[in-house]
Amino acid sequence: MARNLDPKCRQCRREGEKLFLKGEKCFTDKCSVERRAYAPGQHGQKSGQRLSGYGTQLREKQKIRRIYGILERQFRKIFSAADLKKGATGENLLQLLEGRLDTIAYRMGFGISRAEARQVVRHNGVLVNGKRVDVPSYNCRPGDVIQLFDKTKLQLRTKAALDAAEGRGFPEWLEVDIKSGRGVFKSYPARQDLPSSINEGLVVELYSR
Structure with a gap:
């Protein structure tokens, strides 16, 4: 690739x-x-x-x-x-x-950077609606539940990324539960919500x- x-x-x-x-x-x-x-x-x-x-x-x-x-x-x-x-x-x-799985994983704090979040996805560390998805370009839809695999959630790098993301805050179009390493893609962002x-x-x- x-x-x-x-x-x-x-x-x-x-x-x-x-x-x-x-x-x-x-x-x-x-x-x-x-x-x-x-x-x-x-x-x-x-x-x-x-x-x-x-x-x-x-x-x-x-x-x-x-x-x-x-x-x-x-x-x-x-x-x-x-x-x-x-x-x-x-x-x-x-x-x-913004609807790509790697971008959502980054926004939810599953990786400290987009590259790291993409790596987490490729290594089978992310579930979408309970199923493993290892394609970073996967198009998520509003209402999809994205969560970390149990073993991935226990990694020190993942914990540090989640803590850093929590400190910066999460976008309005995502609902994230840090403790469970789980989030919901509520909707596509409006233009005024983007940089x-x-x-x-x-x-x-x-x-x-």
Whole structure:
């Protein structure tokens, strides 16, 4: 399976903002974006570089891909599915991304980062409606019950991730019980509940060219 093996902190610096790919490190002063707030590479510190309209759209698409850890081909498939649904394509796109099992597992605190939550899913550590699902891209539906497998719940890394998530708080569209390692995907998030730093309209413009 193809993966993006670029260093996580380098990806954040390339986009010029925190993408929260390294778990708790992103919330400390050790974050690379805090220490080196410029793009990576020998020309990263040069200022005055202006992007074209296409370049701005491309950067926004790359940023969303990196946030959710999705490669280009898979992202295009999700966009096509969002375009076929009723409503705003951009909002549909973000809702489909948030409805993926690996994203929900991360939001519920089953992993300290999206990459770790994805690993928990792949290693048969998550149940959906009582059945094991090891596909990170599995599309959850409102009302689905997502919980940790008993052995996974006892792991120290999982306990630390749950505690950290509880300290930050959970999104409105999820109902999580920390003690039982169980949660309910109540509904797809509304656009106002998602980060305002994401401009999904640019992605729609990019794929509409």
